Amino acid sequence: MTRTGAAAGNKEDVVYDVIVVGARVAGASTAMLLARAGYRVLMVDRDRVVRDALSTLYIHQPGVAALHRWNVLPEVVATGCPPLERIRHTAGHTVLEGTPCRTDGVPAAYAPRRRLLDPILIRAAVDAGVEYRPNTSVNDLLFEDGRVVGVRTGSVRGDAEHIERARLVVGADGMHSTVAARVRAPVLLQDPHHxxxxxxxxxxxxxxxxxxxxxxxxxxxxxxxxxxxxxxxxxxxxxxxxxxxxxxxxxxxxxxxxxxxxxxxxxxxxxxxxxxxxxxQRNFFREAQGPGWVLVGDAGHHKDSITAQGITDAFCQAQLLADCVGDGLQDPESLSTALKRFAEQRLDALLPAYRGTLKEARMESRVPRTDVPLGMEIDQELAIP
Ligand SMILES: Cc1cc2nc3c(=O)[nH]c(=O)nc-3n(C[C@H](O)[C@H](O)[C@H](O)COP(=O)(O)OP(=O)(O)OC[C@H]3O[C@@H](n4cnc5c(N)ncnc54)[C@H](O)[C@@H]3O)c2cc1C
Structure with missing residues (x-):
């Protein structure tokens, strides 16, 4: 099903329902879900090829559960990254053993190389009907009456600028987001690097x-x-x-x-x-939405990588955004309500882990622990002599 009725050709027409800027864990999964919902989606990334991102690779169970729900987990498993079913944490003389917390029946965590994971998500997006343009940089946004209505793109070498229009522009372009900068997304919360x-x-x-x-x-x-x-x-x-x-x-x-x-x-x-x-290792929340724009992944929220949450957070935000938008993307009022709901629920969902991460990132001694790393369920506690 394609929800859009707009035709290409006339500059005034909305050609795309959605333009997603950035084609990594946040962008590719958001584009895939919105295309699967029947929307016409353009996804651009300034990278020509997918390289390994800076990452310690760990995907928590809610992230793995999302991959499972989206039917891409088998491809991730087929890359040969081993299932991580046990975890051992040593703090001073205490050793905790357990399993990563089970979500939706998914028993294992995984840590695939990003040069393998990200292309799987891009392929899933393209299979869902997303038009993908690598080597395409978004240099600016188009505004009309205070609303974002599209993007100005160019190749990374700076030649041939194009204008693309959409009802919604998704900034999935990472911590140094151009989309966030151009809409002047306010910083809602910020903490020092640890x-x-x-x-x-x-x-x-x-x-x-x-x-x-x-x-x-x-x-x-x-x-x-x-x-x-x-x-x-x-x-x-x-x-x-x-x-x-x-x-x-x-x-x-x-x-x-x-x-x-x-x-x-x-x-x-x-x-x-x-x-x-x-x-x-920045710690911040930016405002997640405004007229015609929304931020997902690191573009809208970043925290210290010590708790390895970024990929899982990106997947959860992609799903939340697609759920909030539902079939309301073409009506500006419904879209505005959906984006506000997304922003509110994003903050509620991510704030506890943000606080927990700041605590972890201070790396103060906390033995015996009252909380545990990487969402583990402890089944054994040992004391090292
Ligand atoms: C050292 C380190 C370790 C980490 N370890 C983990 C971990 O173990 N587990 C975990 O879950 N998370 C981890 N993270 C966090 C995780 O890597 C990020 O949260 C995640 O990669 C964010 O994905 P994203 O899609 O939001 O952004 P990004 O991966 O930054 O992707 C943004 C994309 O946007 C593109 N782009 C940017 N600007 C433009 C533009 N103007 N036009 C077109 N395209 C553009 C870029 O080329 C890029 O491909 C770690 C982070 C670091 C730094």
Missing amino acids: TCVYYTYWSGLPPRLRTFEAPGRWVATIPTNDGATLVAAYFRQELFTAVRGDAPNALLGQVEKTAPEVREEMAAGHRLEHVHGTGD
């Missing part, structure tokens, strides 16, 4: 999902594709300049101090890639 993070991929480690914490330190091992394990270390933000100066040794040193058993295991394997990382 951490910086570096990680790499290692061979020869046991395929076990583990986290380790100590005051000012946090380490994780996350099994991913091709038998590799992602090894990540978090540091306090004030150490960023020093850590960036020698990230490989800083990473190994943090692992040695925080997770000596992992450092020993690493001796049997080797580093498979460069060390990746960032200190740009």
Whole structure:
């Protein structure tokens, strides 16, 4: 079913129901769901090819449950990333063992490489009827009577500008969102940076999902594709300049101090890639909507990556937006009500995890724990002598 009745050709016609700016976890899933709802969707991304995004890859159960509901989980599993059914967390002398919290009957978490996950979502969007234009940058928005009515696009090299019109422009263009900047989306909530993070991929480690914490330190091992394990270390933000100066040794040193058993295991394997990382761990909520525009994913909300929520949040926002819009996209009043409902429910849904993440990101000692990382259900508590 196609809901749009508009014809192409006349510049004044609305050609697309929706233009989605950004084709990664937030944009591709939003575009896919709106196309499956029968809307005519254009999705653009300035990247020509999909590269690995900065990410420690972990998808929480609600995110995996969304992939399952959308019928794309089998393709993700087929990439060979192992199911993560047990998690072990070490904090000082306490070890907690458990399972990631089950959602909608999905028993495992997954951590697929982003260069594999993101194309699966893009393909699902295209299969649903989305018109996808890579290598296309949105340079500006079109406004009429205070309302966003389209985008100005160009190739990344800056040639041939095009104008595309739509009833709704979705900014899924990441933390440094052009859409958010052009609509001057107000910042609703902002907190200081707390951490910086570096990680790499290692061979020869046991395929076990583990986290380790100590005051000012946090380490994780996350099994991913091709038998590799992602090894990540978090540091306090004030150490960023020093850590960036020698990230490989800083990473190994943090692992040695925080997770000596992992450092020993690493001796049997080797580093498979460069060390990746960032200190740009912003914490904010932007206003999520306005006339003719809405923000999803990192464009509207970002938090420290220590709780590994961004992908799951992106999927939940995509689903929430599609549910709120329903069949009301073509009537401006219904659309406006739907976008306001989306913004309200987004804040309600994401605020508790935002607060929890800030607490986690301070990396203060909290043993014995009253809360647990990565949404685990504990079934065993051990004391290390
Ligand atoms: C170090 C680190 C570790 C992380 N680990 C995890 C984790 O383990 N689990 C987890 O769930 N999350 C994690 N995250 C967060 C997660 O990676 C992000 O929340 C998620 O990638 C956001 O997706 P997005 O689609 O909103 O934005 P992005 O992935 O940033 O995609 C935005 C897209 O928009 C495109 N774009 C931007 N501007 C324009 C423009 N003007 N025109 C056209 N296209 C444009 C870009 O090319 C890009 O493809 C981590 C983040 C970091 C930094």
